[in-house]
Amino acid sequence: MIINPDSNTEQLILETAEKLFLEKGFALTSTTEIARVAGCNQALVHYYFRTKENLFNSVFEKKVRLFATGLLQVDQPGISFEQKLKHMIEAHFDMLSANPGLPFLVFNELITNPERLKKLRGNMLDLPKLVFFPLKAELEVEIAKGNIRPMTIYDLILTVVSLNVMLFIASPIFKILADLNEEAIEKLIVHRRQENVTIILQSLKNNI
Amino acid sequence: MIINPDSNTEQLILETAEKLFLEKGFALTSTTEIARVAGCNQALVHYYFRTKENLFNSVFEKKVRLFATGLLQVDQPGISFEQKLKHMIEAHFDMLSANPGLPFLVFNELITNPERLKKLRGNMLDLPKLVFFPLKAELEVEIAKGNIRPMTIYDLILTVVSLNVMLFIASPIFKILADLNEEAIEKLIVHRRQENVTIILQSLKNNI
DNA sequence: GTATAATTTAACAGATCTATTAAATACAAA
DNA sequence: TTTGTATTTAATAGATCTGTTAAATTATAC
Numbered sequence: 001m002i003i004n005p006d007s008n009t010e011q012l013i014l015e016t017a018e019k020l021f022l023e024k025g026f027a028l029t030s031t032t033e034i035a036r037v038a039g040c041n042q043a044l045v046h047y048y049f050r051t052k053e054n055l056f057n058s059v060f061e062k063k064v065r066l067f068a069t070g071l072l073q074v075d076q077p078g079i080s081f082e083q084k085l086k087h088m089i090e091a092h093f094d095m096l097s098a099n100p101g102l103p104f105l106v107f108n109e110l111i112t113n114p115e116r117l118k119k120l121r122g123n124m125l126d127l128p129k130l131v132f133f134p135l136k137a138e139l140e141v142e143i144a145k146g147n148i149r150p151m152t153i154y155d156l157i158l159t160v161v162s163l164n165v166m167l168f169i170a171s172p173i174f175k176i177l178a179d180l181n182e183e184a185i186e187k188l189i190v191h192r193r194q195e196n197v198t199i200i201l202q203s204l205k206n207n208i
Numbered sequence: 209m210i211i212n213p214d215s216n217t218e219q220l221i222l223e224t225a226e227k228l229f230l231e232k233g234f235a236l237t238s239t240t241e242i243a244r245v246a247g248c249n250q251a252l253v254h255y256y257f258r259t260k261e262n263l264f265n266s267v268f269e270k271k272v273r274l275f276a277t278g279l280l281q282v283d284q285p286g287i288s289f290e291q292k293l294k295h296m297i298e299a300h301f302d303m304l305s306a307n308p309g310l311p312f313l314v315f316n317e318l319i320t321n322p323e324r325l326k327k328l329r330g331n332m333l334d335l336p337k338l339v340f341f342p343l344k345a346e347l348e349v350e351i352a353k354g355n356i357r358p359m360t361i362y363d364l365i366l367t368v369v370s371l372n373v374m375l376f377i378a379s380p381i382f383k384i385l386a387d388l389n390e391e392a393i394e395k396l397i398v399h400r401r402q403e404n405v406t407i408i409l410q411s412l413k414n415n416i
Numbered sequence: 417g418t419a420t421a422a423t424t425t426a427a428c429a430g431a432t433c434t435a436t437t438a439a440a441t442a443c444a445a446a
Numbered sequence: 447t448t449t450g451t452a453t454t455t456a457a458t459a460g461a462t463c464t465g466t467t468a469a470a471t472t473a474t475a476c
Contacts, residue, residue: 009423024320027235030463041425046465104319110381111312112232117384124385155403162374163367170366173318176325177332195363202415203407217453238433249455254435417476424471433462441454446447 010048012038017045018059022101025108026056060109063099064120067106068127070095071157075134081142082204085156086197088135093164093193100172103165132157149206159203163196218256220246225253226267230309233316234264268317271307272328275314276335278303279365283342289350290412293364294405296343301372301401308380311373340365357414367411371404 016038020029031052035042049055070092076084096102110117136153143150167189175185224246228237239260243250257263278300284292304310318325344361351358375397383393 025235025316027233028320031465032463042464043426043466044424047423050465052464104315107312107377107381108233108316111377112236114384117381121385121387128386151403155400158375158378158400159371159403159407161378162371166370166374167366169315169319170369173315173325176322177329178336179329192363192366195359195367199367199407199411202413203410205410205413207410239435240433250434251436251456252454255453258435260434420473420475422471422473425469427467427469429464429466431463431465434460436459437457439455439457441452443452444450446449 009038009040009044013040013045013048014055014058017055021056021059022063022105025105025112026052027112031055060105060116061120061123063102064106064124065127066095066099067102068124068131071131071160081138081147082201084138085135085204086201089160089164089197089200090193092160093196096164096168097189097193100168103169107169146206148204151204156200156204159200160196163192163199167192167196217246217248217252221248221253221256222263222266225263229264229267230271230313233313233320234260235320239263268313268324269328269331271310272314272332273335274303274307275310276332276339279339279368289346289355290409292346293343293412294409297368297372297405297408298401300368301404304372304376305397305401308376311377315377354414356412359412364408364412367408368404371400371407375400375404 013034017029017034020034020037023029031045032042034055035045038045045052045055049058071088076087079087110120132153135156139148139151139153139156142148171185171188174180174188180188221242225237225242228242228245231237239253240250242263243253246253253260253263257266279296284295287295318328340361343364347356347359347361347364350356379393379396382388382396388396
């Protein structure tokens with residue numbers, strides 16, 4: 001007989017954990033601190049999630065999926081490949097902008113914990129195809145037509161991800177190193193959103 | 209009376225620590241493990257470096273400086289701005305290639321430990337000017353001549369760093385996710401070295 | 417109201433980690 | 447060989463962290 005089906009406490013712990021994991025990663029976040037910030041007893045964290053690893057996985061897989069699907073296309077028929085790509089870059093950028101801690105968490109945990117990475121390979125085999133396939137055919141058409149210089153879809157995606165992600169990994173560092181205020185950071189982000197599109201679209205050009 | 213001026217043990221501990229910090233970062237590396245891998249008693253780590261923080265700082269500042277100076281220009285008079293930029297991108301890429309764990313360490317520690325970042329601001333104030341200033345004037349000349357579309361030196365550097373760094377942050381992940389062998393990774397790296405140059409040079413073009 | 421189940425708490429076991437200390441050992445100079 | 451210093455070791459203090467347990471509290475059902 002479940003009394004409280006969406007237990008406030010369980011949800012609170014989950015949200016607090018998410019916040020702290022995004023800020024400091026798995027290793028530097030203790031269940032003790034999660035409980036303290038959530039304002040509950042430390043044993044409750046283990047009562048609801050048994051282990052810290054379980055709790056982490058509850059937020060991590062969701063975050064990886066969010067990260068990967070940020071590249072997904074919204075199907076908009078009738079617009080040019082360039083326009084479609086522009087929308088994809090911007091949508092990916094906006095997803096990161098709404099989740100600025102995402103790249104740090106994903107890369108940090110995948111690099112430091114190969115086990116997590118291996119586990120992911122099983123769970124996420126669908127994603128690459130989901131992300132790459134729609135764009136791949138269109139890219140190849142454009143290349144065949146001579147509109148775009150030869151490249152693979154992996155090249156294109158890696159470029160998009162590199163430019164978009166690195167901004168959000170680096171901006172907390174700029175912020176302190178260059179002593180920027182929130183407004184200046186916001187301005188930088190708005191500017192780079194446009195700049196990344198320009199860089200990528202120009203880089204596709206075929207100089208025969 | 210110092211008997212062993214460049215104590216083998218001290219150097220061994222330092223090198224072991226560097227290796228482990230690069231692999232797993234500060235939090236996941238214990239002085240116990242450093243001693244175990246170095247094959248010495250754990251108290252020795254503290255005998256030579258007193259604290260884990262000290263030991264970390266001994267490797268970290270050097271790594272940050274390496275990371276930042278990777279962008280420094282070798283002065284080659286008489287070559288075009290484009291050629292100079294190409295050399296800079298390639299030199300930066302090669303530095304990363306020789307130190308693939310560097311970006312992870314630097315970003316991870318600067319993001320998770322704001323104290324380190326603030327301390328850095330004091331120590332590294334010279335670096336931005338050292339890195340940016342030589343290129344800045346030349347970029348502005350090219351823009352004034354209409355050879356390059358308007359942009360700031362910060363835009364250009366951020367683009368270079370984004371494309372180069374992300375490859376080395378992401379490639380250990382590709383390696384496992386896409387099940388690539390060493391040879392395939394090496395091929396990817398060689399390819400992206402060229403690709404990054406192409407992307408950046410093309411992205412500079414001024415379409416009037 | 418009482419029995420029952422869910423939630424919360426305090427206390428703690430066991431592990432690990434950083435750092436220190438005091439003793440043992442190796443080494444260099446006299 | 448003796449003496450003083452540097453290096454190394456074992457042992458341990460003290461802190462913190464994960465996860466468990468048993469008891470207390472709260473909520474629900476009858």
